Amino acid sequence: MTNSDLFTAFSSQLFPLLHASFPVPEKLPKQRLVDELENESGLWDLTRDESTHTGLVEIIEALGLMTPEMREKSSQKQSALEVQIQEKKQKLQHMNAVFDGTVAFLQSEGFIRSEDDRTYQLTLKGFVHLNKHFNQAGIQDGGRYIDQLVDLLRPDKFPGAVASGTLASLLAGIFGG
Numbered sequence: 001m002t003n004s005d006l007f008t009a010f011s012s013q014l015f016p017l018l019h020a021s022f023p024v025p026e027k028l029p030k031q032r033l034v035d036e037l038e039n040e041s042g043l044w045d046l047t048r049d050e051s052t053h054t055g056l057v058e059i060i061e062a063l064g065l066m067t068p069e070m071r072e073k074s075s076q077k078q079s080a081l082e083v084q085i086q087e088k089k090q091k092l093q094h095m096n097a098v099f100d101g102t103v104a105f106l107q108s109e110g111f112i113r114s115e116d117d118r119t120y121q122l123t124l125k126g127f128v129h130l131n132k133h134f135n136q137a138g139i140q141d142g143g144r145y146i147d148q149l150v151d152l153l154r155p156d157k158f159p160g161a162v163a164s165g166t167l168a169s170l171l172a173g174i175f176g177g
Helices: 003-021 030-037 041-062 068-108 124-131 145-152 164-174
Strands: 119-122 133-135 138-140
Touching: 003 030, 003 068, 003 119, 003 124, 030 068, 041 068, 119 124
Parallel strands: none
Antiparallel strands: 133 138
16 A cells, blocks of 8 residues: 555544544544554464474474474575564554654644644544535535545445545545545
8 A cells, every 4th residue: 555545544544533532532543543454463473473483493403303404494484484574564664654644644734633642633624524515516515524434434345345546535525635
């Protein structure tokens, strides 16, 4: 996913959460939202596999059953696991950085605010944008942005089924694009 796709996905997760709690500030569940997009348990699985592999190699070596071919295959597998773990860690770090950037952007553009950098709340601008349907003819009744976002993010449609373009066009409307 590109940074833009991640921004779109995170914004699409944040707006319904903050809208539902409005006007009460809400603690953002950063790890849960990141995990919905990139399964963090995959890192734990890889780490567990690496640990299991290392343990088995040590047992085989202690029993004196390790052959040169087995040692070579073991070394290759260990190297591959280390590369996968590093790539997964980098991806999660990147996603966390984009999440933080998304929150900072929404704050700087006046859609959300925070008094303590732990809890966030929609601003009047954010609340109004989510509760109206804007088009070139002006403000219209019907199809509120928040209703469209909530509908797109229903468990039977998300994750995976909602095209990033659909979310991007909806968010562009919210941001006035």
